[in-house]
Structures are given as C-alpha cells and as structure tokens.
Amino acid sequence: MTTAWQEWTADDAANWIAAPTADDDKYTRGVLGVVTGSSDYPGAAVLGVEAAHRAGVGMVRYIGRRTLRQAVLARRPEAVTVAGRVQAWLLGSGIDQGRRSSVLLGDLEHAFTERVPVVLDAGALDLVGTRTAPTVITPHARELAKLLTSRELPTSVDEVRADPGGWAERAAKELGVAVLLKGAVTHVCDPDGDRYTVTAPTHWLATAGSGDVLGGILGALAATHHRELATNATALTALAATASWVQGEAALRASATVGGGPVTALDIATAVPAVIGALLER
Numbered sequence: 001m002t003t004a005w006q007e008w009t010a011d012d013a014a015n016w017i018a019a020p021t022a023d024d025d026k027y028t029r030g031v032l033g034v035v036t037g038s039s040d041y042p043g044a045a046v047l048g049v050e051a052a053h054r055a056g057v058g059m060v061r062y063i064g065r066r067t068l069r070q071a072v073l074a075r076r077p078e079a080v081t082v083a084g085r086v087q088a089w090l091l092g093s094g095i096d097q098g099r100r101s102s103v104l105l106g107d108l109e110h111a112f113t114e115r116v117p118v119v120l121d122a123g124a125l126d127l128v129g130t131r132t133a134p135t136v137i138t139p140h141a142r143e144l145a146k147l148l149t150s151r152e153l154p155t156s157v158d159e160v161r162a163d164p165g166g167w168a169e170r171a172a173k174e175l176g177v178a179v180l181l182k183g184a185v186t187h188v189c190d191p192d193g194d195r196y197t198v199t200a201p202t203h204w205l206a207t208a209g210s211g212d213v214l215g216g217i218l219g220a221l222a223a224t225h226h227r228e229l230a231t232n233a234t235a236l237t238a239l240a241a242t243a244s245w246v247q248g249e250a251a252l253r254a255s256a257t258v259g260g261g262p263v264t265a266l267d268i269a270t271a272v273p274a275v276i277g278a279l280l281e282r
C-alpha cells in the first residue's frame with residue numbers, strides 16, 4: 001500500500017537545519033562545490049552561490065570560467081574559486097545542455113567522481129544515473145518531461161502538470177534518485193517511497209531565478225549534512241523538502257517587508273537567514 005503525500009511543515013524543516021558548534025570550522029560545517037551559470041545565464045551562478053551562503057554553508061567553491069567567477073565574486077567575495085575538496089555539489093543551474101563545452105562537461109563529470117551528494121538542476125539533469133553518488137534532481141515540469149522522454153518514458157509537460165505526484169514518483173523509481181519537482185505545489189519523493197509536498201505560501205515565488213536560489217539552499221543543506229548523508233542517503237529527500245520550505249517561507253517574508261508586494265530572486269535569498277534563524281528557535 002502506498003502512503004499518502006505528506007505536507008512538509010515548519011517542524012519537519014526545523015529538524016534539518018545544522019547550526020555550527022564550538023568544535024566546527026568552515027570545513028567541518030561543509031563545503032559546497034558549485035558548477036552553474038553560463039555566458040547566457042551568468043545570473044544563475046550568482047543566485048545559487050548567494051543562496052548557499054545565506055543558507056549557512058561553511059564555504060562555497062565555485063568552478064567556472066573567468067567571467068562567471070568575476071560575477072560571483074562581485075556579489076559574494078566569500079566564495080572561493082580554487083578547486084579542492086567539497087562535501088556536496090550543485091550542478092547545472094543556468095547551463096544549457098546543448099551548449100556545454102568539453103571543459104564544462106569535464107567539470108560536471110569530475111564532480112561525480114567524489115561520491116559526495118549531488119544536486120542536479122537544469123543543464124545537468126541529463127547526467128542523472130551516470131554515477132552512484134546520492135543524487136537529487138530539481139526539474140520543473142518541462143524539464144522532467146524532457147528528461148523522462150529521453151529515458152524512454154515518453155511524456156509531455158501537460159501530462160506531468162496534470163499528475164505531478166505520479167510523474168515525480170515514476171521518475172524517482174526509474175532513475176533511482178530523489179526527485180524534487182517544482183511547482184506551486186512542489187513534490188519531493190525518492191525510490192524508497194518517501195513522499196512530501198511543499199505548498200508555496202506565496203505565488204510571488206514564481207519569479208525568474210527563484211529555482212536557482214532553491215538549488216543554492218539545497219546544496220548548502222546537503223553540504224552541512226554531509227556526515228548524515230554518508231550513512232543515510234534518504235536524508236536527501238528530507239533535505240530537499242526542507243530547502244523548498246525555506247525557499248517559500250523566505251519569499252513570504254521578503255514579500256511581507258513590502259506589504260505583500262512582489263519579490264525578486266535575490267530578495268528571496270536575502271530573506272533566507274531569518275527563516276533559518278526562526279527554525280532554529282522552534
């Protein structure tokens with residue numbers, strides 16, 4: 001018997017926030033490696049790195065071409081652009097699958113060799129299943145339809161939108177990874193049958209770059225839970241639901257500061273620390 005989808009709550013999310021202790025330094029807290037952005041979408045790199053910092057990661061290593069590194073550093077001088085060890089990867093936001101250079105493809109594939117948890121977004125979704133690292137994919141309906149169709153599970157964006165939970169589950173089973181299918185209601189599930197919904201608390205969340213911010217939050221949560229993920233890969237599902245919850249709550253808070261008005265993706269990222277703080281106080 002399959003269980004019903006469970007709506008992820010603030011109390012659930014509060015269980016998946018790691019605060020630093022006296023014994024920690026930036027490395028023990030967790031380093032997130034990031035390969036995102038392109039000359040077409042440099043902003044996606046900036047937004048993901050910004051959101052990861054705001055979500056409380058120990059450090060971000062951003063890997064990308066010089067112009068992208070400059071854009072990231074202009075917003076976040078805290079980011080490190082030297083290759084090195086990481087505890088989780090965020091790959092693909094702002095990358096066009098059809099326009100990846102061999103250097104970029106090499107960077108993406110190298111990320112998988114470390115066997116640390118991986119968040120696959122946008123232009124890295126097609127890499128799913130090529131390695132055994134704990135993986136969560138973060139497509140929207142169009143991206144999931146395209147991915148499943150390429151894996152001989154033909155479907156359309158309309159079919160996915162008509163039954164998002166069903167298609168998210170099918171994807172998790174077929175691909176063997178955790179799936180976070182974005183929407184007004186985000187569906188998060190895994191091959192083991194964990195199934196969570198996260199209902200967006202404001203529709204202002206549907207703004208350009210909002211998904212890139214989500215990727216950064218999720219990457220940060222994966223990096224800061226690296227020890228747990230080493231023995232319990234299904235924690236990635238709870239972390240994905242938590243990231244989506246934090247993203248929605250941040251949009252709600254950002255909107256509240258402007259009287260319920262619109263928010264930008266950067267506003268959402270900026271509101272993340274207060275959401276994390278409130279969760280830690282619960």
Ligand SMILES: NC(=O)C1=CN([C@@H]2O[C@H](COP(=O)(O)OP(=O)(O)OC[C@H]3O[C@@H](n4cnc5c(N)ncnc54)[C@H](O)[C@@H]3O)[C@@H](O)[C@H]2O)[C@@H](O)CC1
Pocket residue numbers: 040041042043044045092093094095096122123140142143208209210211212
């Ligand atoms: N500031 C940035 O750098 C941003 C980068 N982004 C990146 O952009 C890439 C592409 O994401 P998408 O979700 O757009 O990609 P998709 O390729 O899934 O969506 C493009 C689709 O939207 C349709 N479309 C385009 N303009 C439209 C319009 N005005 N009305 C109706 N339909 C329209 C197109 O025909 C196409 O079918 C991703 O890599 C993503 O990470 C986005 O997150 C937006 C912000």
Ligand SMILES: Nc1ncnc2c1ncn2[C@@H]1O[C@H](COP(=O)(O)OP(=O)(O)O)[C@@H](O)[C@H]1O
Pocket residue numbers: 140182183184185186200202203204205206207208209210211212213214247
């Ligand atoms: N109608 C909606 N109401 C609330 N949130 C939405 C709605 N539609 C989409 N979202 C959310 O907005 C974000 C959009 O992400 P995405 O599609 O990746 O856009 P982008 O590529 O511009 O970042 C996702 O987190 C999704 O859950």
